[in-house]
Every structure is written in structure tokens, then in C-alpha cells.
Amino acid sequence: MTSDIITRTAQPAQARWAVFVAFLVHGLLIGAWVPHVALAKERLDVGPGVFGLALLAFSAGAIFAMPVAGVLINRFGSAVMTLVTGMLFCVAFLGPVLAASMPAFVLAGVAMGMMIGSMDVAMNAHGIAVEKALRRPIMSMLHGSFSIGSMFGTFLGAAMLSRFGVLPQAGATALLCLAMLLAASRFFLPGDIDKGLSGTHFAWPTRATIGLGLLCLLALMIEGSILDWAAIMMREKYMIDAGIAALGFGFYQAGMAVARFTGDWIRLKVGAVAMVRVSALLAAAATTVALLAPSPQIAIAAFVFAGLGLGNIAPVLFAGGGRLEPDAPGRGIAAVTTLGYTGFLLGPALLGLVAEATSLTAALFVTVAAALIIAVFAGAARSADSYH
Incomplete structure (x- = not known):
């Protein structure tokens, strides 16, 4: 693996659209998994508490991989x-889509989570590099591509x-995304654009990134909870088809x-x-x-308005993490997203346990409280405005 894999003649304007496609691919794969969530719960024949714990596998894999991704970005x-x-x-x-038993589902979830997390860090770090080359903000647009x-x-x-x-749905999705990514990669910025910027390595949160990371924890807790539980809540509350139930998350992403x-x-x-504060308040109201x-x-x-509210919170926090450690933006982003994916881990599991004692609808009100906390502490996001 060397930087020679990547074309060295790409210009920032071309790279902007190339990394746009990378975010699009990431989103396509996540979205294609959503209709399978309710089907997986039924296939495994377990309650919400047990299924919530099984979903920990995805976030556990992501959290393990993210700090390592910061190291590898610095290296490659x-x-x-x-x-x-x-x-x-x-x-x-393909793994969790086809897993027929709980052990297989958990192992496949860890593997998929590792790729979700490490690709998330890498493409955000490349987005920061392109943003610096263009000297104007593009991170919200890139995350819009994900949505x-x-x-x-x-x-x-x-x-x-x-x-x-x-199988046809999963196979066609995987092949399409692979082809799109290979085509776009020719136009990434040179592979050494952000290689070896820092003499330090492992991407644990620092004093500079801890505040942003905690807000990111709450933001991704909300997003992960909606991803994993909204379709199940809709299916159980309104007794509708799994495909129709998944529309809640689909329109949320819209x-x-x-x-x-x-x-x-x-x-x-x-x-x-101001953008983070108002966005968080809108997310809380619409989710209610x-x-x-x-x-x-x-x-x-x-859910459309809830998505309008939540949409810009994570991109701003990721950008702020990259700015707080300018000598190692990949490590800064990895530190913030590692904490964020801790929320992605805690959210679905916590909601599953609360749902066992109450109801899934009641448990999802935890996401409303999280959005209100983000609004109160939105001042930590000011570092994101230093984009030059």
C-alpha cells in the first residue's frame, strides 16, 4: 500500500467531487443496510434488549478501528x-445482511463496523485536505452527499x-459502490498530501478535542439510534411493512x-x-x-424536519476536530469521531434496554434530551469556523 495508488495530477476542484463520491458510497451502503435491520431482528428471533446488545458489534468495530485509522492516515x-x-x-x-445466527451476526457486525469507522475517518480527513486546498468550507456538502x-x-x-x-439487493449494491469508488479514486488529491504530518500517532482525544468529541458523542448517539430503531419503532407501532417502516429513516436522511x-x-x-445551536433545537422539537x-x-x-435539524451538527464537529490539530488533521478527526462512535455504540444499546422496561417510543425520547444538551453547549463548535 503506497500513495502511488492515487493519481498525483488531480486538482482540488476535481478532488472535491471525488471525495463527494466517496461520501455518497458510504451513505449508499449504510442506507442499503437499514431495510435489513428489522428483518435481522426477526430472523434472529430476539427481543429489543438482546438485539440492542447485538448492535453493539457494529459500533465496537468502528470505535476499535478509528484510532488505528488515524495512525494509518499519518503513515499512508x-x-x-x-x-x-x-x-x-x-x-x-454483505456479512450482517446474510448472517443466519447470532454469533455470525456479531462477527459480521464487528467487521462492517471497522470499515464504517475507518472509512469515515479517512474520507473526512481527505475532505479537510480538499477544503484547505480550496480555501473554503465544503464539509457540510460532503456530508450532504452521505445523506x-x-x-x-x-x-x-x-x-x-x-x-x-x-442476495440480489445486497450484491448489486456492493458491486455498484465498488465501481463508483474505484472511478472516483483517480481524482483524489495526491496520496502524500497529508501523509506524515505528525510525529505522534495514536488518535486518543486530547484536551483540545474532548469538548467537540463529547458533543459528537451525543450527535452520533441520536443518528445511530434513529438508524437502528426508527424502522423497528414504525413497524411495531403502526403495524406496517418493513420497507414502508424504513421510509422514516430514508426521509430523515432526506x-x-x-x-x-x-x-x-x-x-x-x-x-x-449559532448553526449548531438552532439545528439541535429543531432536531429536538421535530423528533418529539x-x-x-x-x-x-x-x-x-x-422525521424530515428532525433530519434538517441534525444534518449539520456532525460535519461542523468533524471539521472543528481537524482544525484543532492542524499538524495532524486525520488524528484530530479520528479523536472526535472515536468519541462520536462511542455514542453510536451507547445509543442503540441504551435505547434497547430502556425499551425493555418501557416502550421503544418512550426510549427514543433519550435522543430529544441529547439534542437539547448539544444546544446548550454549542459554543464548543466555534473552532470549525477557522477553515483557512
Whole structure:
């Protein structure tokens, strides 16, 4: 593995769209997994508490891989790591989709989680490199690409599942994403653009990144909880088909996409702190409506506004992490996202346990409380405005 894998003649304008495709691929794979979540719970024949613990495998894999990804980015560069981890993600996606037993599901979940986490760090680090080369913010746009991918991955995945079944849907998704990533990788910035920037290595959170990391923990706890439980909540509450139930998350991602494609402009106008605070308040209000809705149509509509609120929080926090450690942006992003994925881990498991004692709808109100906490401490996001 060397930086020579990546074309060295790419320009920042080309690289912007190449890393856009990498985010799109990441989202497509995540979205394509969503319709399988409720099916996996039914296939494994377990309750919400046990299934919530099984879902820990995904986040455990991500949390383990993220600090290591910071080391490897420092060694090989973010361009190479984005390509390699993306290719492995396309393969690992098939594991939990096809797992027929709890041990197989857990092992496959760890493998997929490792690729989710390491690709997440790598493509965000490359996004920071492109943003610096362009000298203007693009991180919200890139995360908007992820949301578009998640939305279409969910919608198309649900449709293909209904018409063709599990294996054709999963196989076609993996092959399409692999082809897209290989085509885009030719236009990444040179592989050595951010290689070897720092003499330090392992990406544990530092005093500089701990505040952003804790906010990211809450933001990704919300996102992970909606990812893993919204479709199940919709299916159980309204007694609807699994594909229809997955639309809640799909439209949630649609709202996030709209927010993210306008987020860079909003950040320039009002600043990161104000944007994060207002976004978190909107997410809390809209999620409350979604959880109390008397019909699936109202719930899905409310999830759109919840996505509008949550959409720009994580991109701003990731960007802030990269700015706080300018000599090693990959390590800074890895530190923030490691804490973030701890929330991704704790959220679904915590909600599963709370749901055992109450109900899944009641448990999801934990995400409302998390959004309100983000609004209170939004001041920690001010470092994201230093994008030059």
C-alpha cells in the first residue's frame, strides 16, 4: 500500500467531487443496510434488549478501528486509506445482511463496523485536505452527499428487497459502490498530501478535542439510534411493512441532505455556534413530534424536519476536530469521531434496554434530551469556523 495508488495530477476542484463520491458510497451502503435491520431482528428471533446488545458489534468495530485509522492516515495518507477502507466496506456490507445466527451476526457486525469507522475517518480527513486546498468550507456538502446516499440506499434497498430478495439487493449494491469508488479514486488529491504530518500517532482525544468529541458523542448517539430503531419503532407501532417502516429513516436522511447542502453557506453567514445551536433545537422539537405522531405519515414528515435539524451538527464537529490539530488533521478527526462512535455504540444499546422496561417510543425520547444538551453547549463548535 503506497500513495502511488492515487493519481498525483488531480486538482482540488476535481478532488472535491471525488471525495463527494466517496461520501455518497458510504451513505449508499449504510442506507442499503437499514431495510435489513428489522428483518435481522426477526430472523434472529430476539427481543429489543438482546438485539440492542447485538448492535453493539457494529459500533465496537468502528470505535476499535478509528484510532488505528488515524495512525494509518499519518503513515499512508487519507487518499489511500479512503480507497482501501471503502473497498473493504463494500465486501463487509454483505456479512450482517446474510448472517443466519447470532454469533455470525456479531462477527459480521464487528467487521462492517471497522470499515464504517475507518472509512469515515479517512474520507473526512481527505475532505479537510480538499477544503484547505480550496480555501473554503465544503464539509457540510460532503456530508450532504452521505445523506443523499443514505436516502437512496434506503429507498432503493427497500424496493429491491421487495422485488428481488436479499442476495440480489445486497450484491448489486456492493458491486455498484465498488465501481463508483474505484472511478472516483483517480481524482483524489495526491496520496502524500497529508501523509506524515505528525510525529505522534495514536488518535486518543486530547484536551483540545474532548469538548467537540463529547458533543459528537451525543450527535452520533441520536443518528445511530434513529438508524437502528426508527424502522423497528414504525413497524411495531403502526403495524406496517418493513420497507414502508424504513421510509422514516430514508426521509430523515432526506432532511439531513437538504440541511447539509445549504450548511456551508449558512456557516459562512451565521457561524458554526449559532448553526449548531438552532439545528439541535429543531432536531429536538421535530423528533418529539415524530415520536408522538398518531399516524406513520405524520411521523415520516416529522422525521424530515428532525433530519434538517441534525444534518449539520456532525460535519461542523468533524471539521472543528481537524482544525484543532492542524499538524495532524486525520488524528484530530479520528479523536472526535472515536468519541462520536462511542455514542453510536451507547445509543442503540441504551435505547434497547430502556425499551425493555418501557416502550421503544418512550426510549427514543433519550435522543430529544441529547439534542437539547448539544444546544446548550454549542459554543464548543466555534473552532470549525477557522477553515483557512
